[in-house]
Amino acid sequence: MNTATLYAEFADHLRGLGALDQVAGLLNWDQETQMPPKGSAQRAEQCAAVARAAHALATAPRLAELVGLLEGADLDPAQAVNVAEAGRISRRATRVPAELAAELARASALAQTVWQTARESNSFADFAPVLERVVSLKREQARCLVEGSETPYEALLAEYEPGMTEAELSGMFGRMRPKLTLLAERIAGSGWRMPRFTGAFARAGQLALSRRLCDVFGFDGQAGRLDLAVHPSSSGSGGDVRITTRVNEYDPRECAYATIHELGHAVYEQGLDPAQALLPVGMSASMAVHESQSRLFENQLGRGRAFCEWLCPAFGAQFGATGVDMPETFYAAVNLVEPGFIRTEADEVHYNLHIMLRYDLERELIAGTLDVADLEAAWNARFLADFGVEVPEPRLGALQDVHWSAGLFGYFPTYALGNVYAAELNVALRAALPGLDRMLASGDVWPVVEWLRANIHRKGRLLPPAKLIAEACGRAPSEAALLDYLGRKYGALYTL
Amino acid sequence: MNTATLYAEFADHLRGLGALDQVAGLLNWDQETQMPPKGSAQRAEQCAAVARAAHALATAPRLAELVGLLEGADLDPAQAVNVAEAGRISRRATRVPAELAAELARASALAQTVWQTARESNSFADFAPVLERVVSLKREQARCLVEGSETPYEALLAEYEPGMTEAELSGMFGRMRPKLTLLAERIAGSGWRMPRFTGAFARAGQLALSRRLCDVFGFDGQAGRLDLAVHPSSSGSGGDVRITTRVNEYDPRECAYATIHELGHAVYEQGLDPAQALLPVGMSASMAVHESQSRLFENQLGRGRAFCEWLCPAFGAQFGATGVDMPETFYAAVNLVEPGFIRTEADEVHYNLHIMLRYDLERELIAGTLDVADLEAAWNARFLADFGVEVPEPRLGALQDVHWSAGLFGYFPTYALGNVYAAELNVALRAALPGLDRMLASGDVWPVVEWLRANIHRKGRLLPPAKLIAEACGRAPSEAALLDYLGRKYGALYTL
Numbered sequence: 001m002n003t004a005t006l007y008a009e010f011a012d013h014l015r016g017l018g019a020l021d022q023v024a025g026l027l028n029w030d031q032e033t034q035m036p037p038k039g040s041a042q043r044a045e046q047c048a049a050v051a052r053a054a055h056a057l058a059t060a061p062r063l064a065e066l067v068g069l070l071e072g073a074d075l076d077p078a079q080a081v082n083v084a085e086a087g088r089i090s091r092r093a094t095r096v097p098a099e100l101a102a103e104l105a106r107a108s109a110l111a112q113t114v115w116q117t118a119r120e121s122n123s124f125a126d127f128a129p130v131l132e133r134v135v136s137l138k139r140e141q142a143r144c145l146v147e148g149s150e151t152p153y154e155a156l157l158a159e160y161e162p163g164m165t166e167a168e169l170s171g172m173f174g175r176m177r178p179k180l181t182l183l184a185e186r187i188a189g190s191g192w193r194m195p196r197f198t199g200a201f202a203r204a205g206q207l208a209l210s211r212r213l214c215d216v217f218g219f220d221g222q223a224g225r226l227d228l229a230v231h232p233s234s235s236g237s238g239g240d241v242r243i244t245t246r247v248n249e250y251d252p253r254e255c256a257y258a259t260i261h262e263l264g265h266a267v268y269e270q271g272l273d274p275a276q277a278l279l280p281v282g283m284s285a286s287m288a289v290h291e292s293q294s295r296l297f298e299n300q301l302g303r304g305r306a307f308c309e310w311l312c313p314a315f316g317a318q319f320g321a322t323g324v325d326m327p328e329t330f331y332a333a334v335n336l337v338e339p340g341f342i343r344t345e346a347d348e349v350h351y352n353l354h355i356m357l358r359y360d361l362e363r364e365l366i367a368g369t370l371d372v373a374d375l376e377a378a379w380n381a382r383f384l385a386d387f388g389v390e391v392p393e394p395r396l397g398a399l400q401d402v403h404w405s406a407g408l409f410g411y412f413p414t415y416a417l418g419n420v421y422a423a424e425l426n427v428a429l430r431a432a433l434p435g436l437d438r439m440l441a442s443g444d445v446w447p448v449v450e451w452l453r454a455n456i457h458r459k460g461r462l463l464p465p466a467k468l469i470a471e472a473c474g475r476a477p478s479e480a481a482l483l484d485y486l487g488r489k490y491g492a493l494y495t496l
Numbered sequence: 497m498n499t500a501t502l503y504a505e506f507a508d509h510l511r512g513l514g515a516l517d518q519v520a521g522l523l524n525w526d527q528e529t530q531m532p533p534k535g536s537a538q539r540a541e542q543c544a545a546v547a548r549a550a551h552a553l554a555t556a557p558r559l560a561e562l563v564g565l566l567e568g569a570d571l572d573p574a575q576a577v578n579v580a581e582a583g584r585i586s587r588r589a590t591r592v593p594a595e596l597a598a599e600l601a602r603a604s605a606l607a608q609t610v611w612q613t614a615r616e617s618n619s620f621a622d623f624a625p626v627l628e629r630v631v632s633l634k635r636e637q638a639r640c641l642v643e644g645s646e647t648p649y650e651a652l653l654a655e656y657e658p659g660m661t662e663a664e665l666s667g668m669f670g671r672m673r674p675k676l677t678l679l680a681e682r683i684a685g686s687g688w689r690m691p692r693f694t695g696a697f698a699r700a701g702q703l704a705l706s707r708r709l710c711d712v713f714g715f716d717g718q719a720g721r722l723d724l725a726v727h728p729s730s731s732g733s734g735g736d737v738r739i740t741t742r743v744n745e746y747d748p749r750e751c752a753y754a755t756i757h758e759l760g761h762a763v764y765e766q767g768l769d770p771a772q773a774l775l776p777v778g779m780s781a782s783m784a785v786h787e788s789q790s791r792l793f794e795n796q797l798g799r800g801r802a803f804c805e806w807l808c809p810a811f812g813a814q815f816g817a818t819g820v821d822m823p824e825t826f827y828a829a830v831n832l833v834e835p836g837f838i839r840t841e842a843d844e845v846h847y848n849l850h851i852m853l854r855y856d857l858e859r860e861l862i863a864g865t866l867d868v869a870d871l872e873a874a875w876n877a878r879f880l881a882d883f884g885v886e887v888p889e890p891r892l893g894a895l896q897d898v899h900w901s902a903g904l905f906g907y908f909p910t911y912a913l914g915n916v917y918a919a920e921l922n923v924a925l926r927a928a929l930p931g932l933d934r935m936l937a938s939g940d941v942w943p944v945v946e947w948l949r950a951n952i953h954r955k956g957r958l959l960p961p962a963k964l965i966a967e968a969c970g971r972a973p974s975e976a977a978l979l980d981y982l983g984r985k986y987g988a989l990y991t992l
Contacts, residue, residue, distance in 0.1 A: 019545035022538060023519060030522065034530070038719035039736030042518060045774060049515035053549030223534035240535030278541060 018278030051105030058093035085280035108407035115405035157410035198323030218449035232258035234265035264294030271457030286465035291418020306437035341396035423482035514774030547601030554589030581776035604903035611901035653906035694819030714945035728754035730761035760790030767953030782961035787914020805937035837892035919978035
């Protein structure tokens, strides 16, 4: 058989796997937004069945055979990446028994429901047994996956950030942590009291503003949808990208910035190469690259001084007086820095400290040096050390995030890495688009979307994540850009 | 290995298949209610991938082997049915190539989108090419499935109504048709003009009334949901049963009775044996038995004189004056008989004539004696012959139903058979519950739900469909009960 025929068979097989991944994503979205409470047991079975089917496709001997036949063949760069990625997927899947893959999907679907209830009743003890089950399955999965000199944690991390090591992350976090802590302390010590939003902000108005933001940030409403949910999220790809946002009637920043954040993810997914749909090259490069898109939208753009020229009057048009009715005060109010318990509500300065806490704890959970039974206490001790405050109740502490219940160990550090990448992209963007602030001030984000389309979105997985960022930015990414950005921005805001 | 171990492995395998069927149902519900327009291409791939995975499970040699090992074993009746059903599923699936199964799922998912657009633009020509594709795939599937003396159409019918033959259906329809036509003519000739609803009925009020009906008819809101959609439907099972209804602001009957109809389906699915969840015995007996539940709720109960004592004031409480404010006139208004173009809006007298038209045309499509190119003309000619009216536009004719685009050939006749079963169940119910009309007049449907639970729902597939109805009713079902019911009811209403 010639290469074209082999590749066609290979791509068809791989698209089936991509389609099942989308189905798994949809089951999750539906569970979060639509599913009735008593549906959770059978939903777990559905997730397990889809995971098992995906595992069967990924481990099919024919796929490995096709990869072997195509590895040396004369392929274009996109095809070569699809073959290489398929090899990686196939090898990783083959190391995990089908029953473990199915059981992981089943257990984490169930654990999410239990986590939700435990969070509502504010009881870590209610959550601990299912989390123990998930952690034990993840340890087992990590043991299966480990390759070469990888640590078990790195084997899980590779699912989200291929090629990244604990040494690199820990080194970067180690350099960032004292600087972030120092910046937070200087801000706290500055004595500045920032302006705050006052009044109540109707649900409908916040949703209407979110829909306006969808238009501004280039979201194609025919290829996606926006819903309200308990947790902001983005899921799906290509022609069907779904974001959820949430409303806090006393703090309109939450909904607006959650929406802008999710739009970064969503516009990335809508901007992938449709010719490579359902194939690795038509997928996002990594979770850190994903997060760089959402954080760039949310922070460097959305919380930037220029965009406040547009967003402040947009708030006014929607809500009337907000207590922060001038762009300058609006800018200060949306960049308020103060230690808080909840990661998703954290300001830019504290955010990465939240991540480092989780990164360290989850590495210990996977390594087996921390038991789930001791997790709540470990969390609270670490939080006190890093933020100087006692965690008063588990829903403000170890129960706040869905990730661990969903089995997403190795996912958290990609958030901080995404922040690092976002700061690099911001530098590159400003060099590429000299009139950027003027555009943002008039609500014109389209040139940014186009630049990201060309430099990030369309490229999918053509390059490894760090290389993709390096090519887009003209230099290897480091945390220096982020620290510099934070130092300048908050130095000015708090006149440090 | 002992029987218990073998059966456990067998049931586990089969539950995976049941879970994938539920996933396919969810993909469909989502497509109808949530999916953005541009999601349709990848949704087709998702449907194909799930169909392929289900096909792989159904055709797994190990399943056939387990069935073989268990067929003679010492099993309880439910286990024996699961084994027998699995054998049937496995044999049927094995006769259909995987690629055809996937292509059918893909083509019908795509065709539904095209059908929707064609219906909106009222152009049968826009729909014809995709329908041709679906019909040609269904013919191929039928050729693969045919067993023994079956006709190709029967091979498709067996998916919805196992054991039913064309001869039996055609015989029954042949006996019913002249009697229904005569009854319709006598009603038309009676000169009676029935009272009608007047005014406009707000969307929100109709939805609120639908939610009330959910409670009345025993729907567990924690194990399901109700949404508005273009087409009323019921999907899902067990702990997650979803119904949709639709609002006509000028005719409140449509929403209320669509809801009651779907509740018949939904309460059946919620009432299946949870211990047999995802296994054949824990599934509905057949589509005709399913339809018997919805038609019984909708017609014999919901459109009955007694329930109007409750429903008429419920309408009044929701909408104020409706133009039919006494139970007696309300009863007449919800039982108005007149020829119409749309099956789903048809009265009880005309409904089965709509079915027979479709049954005859789809048999010809599958047999290859009618081409899709000639379908519209054939439909219009038959409609004129049966209803005495010219079809003015395709959306009132051959474009009105989703079924053919979805590949559901062999499904339509189960609606008429369901009507026959519903009439039998109505006789049995009234014998079993002597005070039934008094209960219905006060909105107490629960004793009916309990009777159905015990006699139909819980039994799942323990018995073949006709036998299940026969056991519940104490006699073999025939069309006589339906014709008798219609003759009495409409004879009295129209004083024939």
